Amino acid sequence: MAKTKKKIEIFDFYDVEGMQRRLEAMAQQGWIIEHIDNDIWTYRKEQPQNIHFAVTHFDSYSNSEAEPDRGQSEYLEMCAAAGWQLAAQYNSLFVFINNNENPVPLETDAVTQVENINETMKTGFGSHRIYAAIVLLILPFARNLMELVTDPVKFVNDPGHLFTFSVIAAYIAMFAVEKLNYRLWYKKAARAAEAAGEFTPVNKNRQPLAMIAEVILLLVAVELSGKSFDPLFLTGIYISLALASAVYFYGLKLKKSVRLVAAVAVIALSTAIMYFSVNAAGFTPVEIKHSGEENMPVSMEKLDIQPTTQEYVSFSTEYRCFLFDKYEGSQEYLKTDAGWMVDDFSYTLVKVKSPGFYNSLKRDYINKLNHNKNMGIEYWKARETYDDTDMAYKDHYKYQIFYIDAILIMRTPTVLSEKQISTIVSDFVERYI
């Protein structure tokens, strides 16, 4: 029979009574706590026994057994004098064991106990987990947020952006909820300690639920990226998780430096696997660029439009991602007096796959152009149409045509005739949407 066993024990760091209950229950089954490493607790096999445990936080802790802090030495000495022997320590978390039948509790003043936990939250164990992660995530999150605000279309074009943004947002939300949970408990515990001299236990250990929520949010993020069912991508995630778990669970006997190297190796490997799976699966948006008017579904030539000048170049792009497909084309000439290229004729057809995204795009476009509503709508076969002279170039015309799940934006050097509109609809719009 195994002499030791490792178990995942997930508790809120201030749920000291929950931890005590767990340790006592394990001792009754003959498993005594030996070592704590984050959420992995190691028990050793002994006779089943009814012994007392005390879990407490000591914020000016030292992890060095050879040279503990002077205050920590004094603390441990005082605890030992009262029969409380240190059984395990993980950073500020101290677990004591007492074999006496009716020992004096380690903590006999609830106010001091709650204050002590709050001090640890500010400077030690609790804050490490929350603030360090937020500090690490806040910069990429701010960058993502700025990109989302300044150029939402470009932002949602990139599933990678959405994935990163969702993961970061989910984690920040998790940390905020964790902090809020602690604050709710603290306010209640502080009042109860003052009024009744009682320590307020944590009602329910929600940490396992929080971890499940974390996994669900991660899957939602993957879903948002549009490739949730891609087997290669999922394989990448699962292999990463499995390897990381293996190092985490079974590397405890290794030296810390070895574990650190192993952890870095896992991260590097998982990143490589993800990169490979993402690229191999065509996770990134598809962008096909053409030059020359022969590749354009509609052009000035095909519509018989007289160009402003005969010297122009033609480009077209097909862009496909999970939120929408976009077809762009332009025929540009060099405006010699200004020194830059000008679209003589251009189109953008966006075939939207998400109704929510369609509405926001539509609102955005309508604010920019609000004239000649629904003129020629029957030729466009659309739900709504707008046209006007272009704000930037008054000698050009701009059309915004809204279909049920597509938006067409066109710029032309002349007003489009009914025949030209019909050609655009039959040769381009109806074929592509």
Added chain:
Amino acid sequence: MTISNIDIIMKSGITIFDINLKGDKMPREKFQTLTEQMFYILICLQNECCGIDIMEMVKQMTDGRVNVGPGTLYNLLEQFNDEQIIKFTKTVGKKRSYILTDKGRQLLEKEYNRLLRQVNDYQKYAKGE
């Protein structure tokens, strides 16, 4: 994060702006009044002694009625020291000794007078003496 958590947060009316990163002060004004444990610890510290001595002395003084746990005692000694109610005197091995300061003596005296007034008021009004 669960729905029930969110419910609690919504019902409590607490917003993100209520999150105080530095934490609140406990409602008990620090050392305006002393708890029984504090009172006996300070009595012990009229003479120089260490934490282990204090635990034993308080037990003896009160015939086991008041017990001071080592965790509580350590934290209270730290707080008393920070507030200059006691001062550190010497270290022998792992044991640190402390003694009451003048501020600490005044605090103990103030608490004694407060308790005395309470006893007098009880005798006067409850017992009618």
